[in-house]
Amino acid sequence: MKIVYTKRLEERYNTNPVEIPDRVRLPAQELRGYEFVEPGQANIEDISRVHERKHIERVRARGLFGPASLSAGGAVLAAELALEEEPAFALIRPPGHHASRDHSWGMCFFNNMAIAVGRISNQVKKVLIIDIDLHFGDGTVNIFRWNEDVNIVNIGAIDMGFEYLKLDGERYLAGVAAALDRLQYDVVGVSAGFDTYVEDWGGLLYREDYQKIGRLVKEGAEERCEGRRFAVLEGGYHPDLRYCVKSFVRGFE
Numbered sequence: 001m002k003i004v005y006t007k008r009l010e011e012r013y014n015t016n017p018v019e020i021p022d023r024v025r026l027p028a029q030e031l032r033g034y035e036f037v038e039p040g041q042a043n044i045e046d047i048s049r050v051h052e053r054k055h056i057e058r059v060r061a062r063g064l065f066g067p068a069s070l071s072a073g074g075a076v077l078a079a080e081l082a083l084e085e086e087p088a089f090a091l092i093r094p095p096g097h098h099a100s101r102d103h104s105w106g107m108c109f110f111n112n113m114a115i116a117v118g119r120i121s122n123q124v125k126k127v128l129i130i131d132i133d134l135h136f137g138d139g140t141v142n143i144f145r146w147n148e149d150v151n152i153v154n155i156g157a158i159d160m161g162f163e164y165l166k167l168d169g170e171r172y173l174a175g176v177a178a179a180l181d182r183l184q185y186d187v188v189g190v191s192a193g194f195d196t197y198v199e200d201w202g203g204l205l206y207r208e209d210y211q212k213i214g215r216l217v218k219e220g221a222e223e224r225c226e227g228r229r230f231a232v233l234e235g236g237y238h239p240d241l242r243y244c245v246k247s248f249v250r251g252f253e
């Protein structure tokens, strides 16, 4: 198990005030004891596979190319490690799942998960993306809409209707298990948002639920694809984020 991280991810940049450096700094402290690997920036070929030039230039004009490409580089490294059968968690910011080919919103600029999947797509056939963020990962879905080799499952996203209100932890976990059971895949990527946490905006999942989710993905991957799995941080804004991340990693490792 590797944690993909560098101090450079703690840079301050112009974004929503809730998306602070402590979101990665504190989990990194909490995960001391794990093996860390440092990512570099994603290269322009990898970014251009996913985003239109106009969008890339807009991100650059806002002074966000550096942080956005470093975050994407973290996701790429995690996906590459997964293919070497080394599970990895990319502790990265800014998040990415609201970034589409030609636009982005919701504190996202480049779609880290999509860039990572694009990078490894010539080495694997079927990819399963499980998005456990509170919000629907519209960017990732838009990007892979016509790609039948990439299956994306958003578990109970709050902005997809009132279904969320009927969810409890048990049903949520059952959704994760069903996705892993029902679909075919050669690698699993988790868009790991933690804003579904009981003290965060979603008010649903407890710390130990994240360990269970991590373990479900581990077991599914071990059964179906030689354990190839990686996760990238998406949302999560409560100070307890560090404990939720650690809990997830404990199940995932």
Ligand SMILES: [Zn+2]
Pocket: 133, 134, 135, 193, 195, 235, 236
């Ligand atoms: Zn979110």
